[in-house]
Amino acid sequence: MKSELNLQQTMLRAAGLLSLFVVVSVGLLIGVNAFTKPKIAEAERLALLQTINQVMPAERYNNSLIEDSIEVEAPEFLGANQTRIYRARLDNQPAGLVIETIAPNGYSGNIYLLVGVLADGTVAGVRVLSHRETPGLGDKIELRKDNWILSFNGKNLTTDNARRWAVKRDRGEFDQFTGATITPRAIVGAVRNTLEYVNQQGAQLYD
Ligand SMILES: Cc1cc2nc3c(=O)[nH]c(=O)nc-3n(C[C@H](O)[C@H](O)[C@H](O)COP(=O)(O)O)c2cc1C
Numbered sequence: 208m209k210s211e212l213n214l215q216q217t218m219l220r221a222a223g224l225l226s227l228f229v230v231v232s233v234g235l236l237i238g239v240n241a242f243t244k245p246k247i248a249e250a251e252r253l254a255l256l257q258t259i260n261q262v263m264p265a266e267r268y269n270n271s272l273i274e275d276s277i278e279v280e281a282p283e284f285l286g287a288n289q290t291r292i293y294r295a296r297l298d299n300q301p302a303g304l305v306i307e308t309i310a311p312n313g314y315s316g317n318i319y320l321l322v323g324v325l326a327d328g329t330v331a332g333v334r335v336l337s338h339r340e341t342p343g344l345g346d347k348i349e350l351r352k353d354n355w356i357l358s359f360n361g362k363n364l365t366t367d368n369a370r371r372w373a374v375k376r377d378r379g380e381f382d383q384f385t386g387a388t389i390t391p392r393a394i395v396g397a398v399r400n401t402l403e404y405v406n407q408q409g410a411q412l413y414d
Contacts (some may be wrong), residue, residue, distance in 0.1 A: 224413060227366075230387035259293060259305050261350075262323030266304045268295035277412075284404035286311045286397060294413055301326045301413040310397035314389045315339040318348070322359075322401045333359045333398055338390075345390035355382065355391065364402035372399040 252273070259272055272293035282288050286309030293305040303325040310318040312330045318338040323331035347353035358381060362365055364372060373379025374392050383391045405412065 218367075258334050258336060259323075261334050262321050263293075263295050263303050263305050264331065267325070267331070268297050270294075270296045270299075272305060279412075281404055284407075285309065286317070286400075289307050291414060296413070298322065298370045301410065303331055305411060306401055306405070308397055308401045310388075310393040312393045312396070313338060313340055314345050314387070315341070318390070318393060318397070320394065320397055320401075322398055324405050327361045327363075327401065328406060329396070330359045330402070332357075333394075335394075340390045341387070344384065344387040347384050347387075348390060348394055354382070354387055356394075358382065359398055364399060364406060369399075372402075 256273070263272070272295055275296065276291050276293045278289050279285070279292055280289055285306065287307075290307045290309075295302040295305065303323060306322045306324065308322055309322050310320060318337060318340065319336040321334050321336055323333070325331050334350065335356065338346070338348065340346050340348065345354070347355050350356050368376070371380045372395060374381045374383040374388060374395055376383050376388050377392065379395065381391060381395045
């Protein structure tokens with residue numbers, strides 16, 4: 208009888224300890240999450256700002272691009288249902304746009320891009336935010352691997368030059384990579400579509 212009571216007490220104590228352990232662990236997890244979430248968000252914000260600065264020179268504007276941004280819906284041009292456009296202004300005058308856009312037809316799916324377009328319609332810069340293209344083949348779209356992504360700088364899209372917005376294999380002016388045409392073709396198409404959208408929308412993107 209006494210040993211049964213002892214066993215019950217031991218089991219109860221073990222269950223109590225286990226519950227306490229679970230409560231403490233969950234509490235710790237919630238605490239760590241609450242602590243790291245804002246830090247991760249801040250790191251992401253800084254990374255975005257850094258990339259924005261690469262496609263829109265800082266001396267071109269004096270507003271806060273992050274605060275002066277809009278959501279737009281133009282999936283046929285920008286590759287996603289909703290995309291964000293950051294507006295650059297110098298002394299309140301339109302200076303340029305930084306556009307989040309997607310090349311949906313990479314070798315391994317979506318390639319996420321930031322395209323900087325000056326107010327006169329020329330490209331200030333293009334950078335890849337993320338992609339899953341093959342290392343050694345499609346990843347030359349990253350600036351740390353190759354200068355190819357800089358070949359958009361200073362280009363614009365007009366009715367006269369529209370046919371040249373393609374890779375050389377498709378009789379355009381942009382280099383493809385050896386043995387990897389799909390990735391650069393996807394990016395050239397996405398940047399061209401982005402410029403077409405900007406040309407069509409005109410000044411209202413700054414309103
Ligand atoms: C395993 C594997 C991975 C590949 N990865 C890519 C890639 O990331 N980007 C790309 O454009 N082509 C990639 N290719 C090559 C494409 O299948 C295709 O052959 C090529 O893009 C066509 O370019 P080309 O006409 O210059 O050969 C890959 C092929 C294989 C077998």
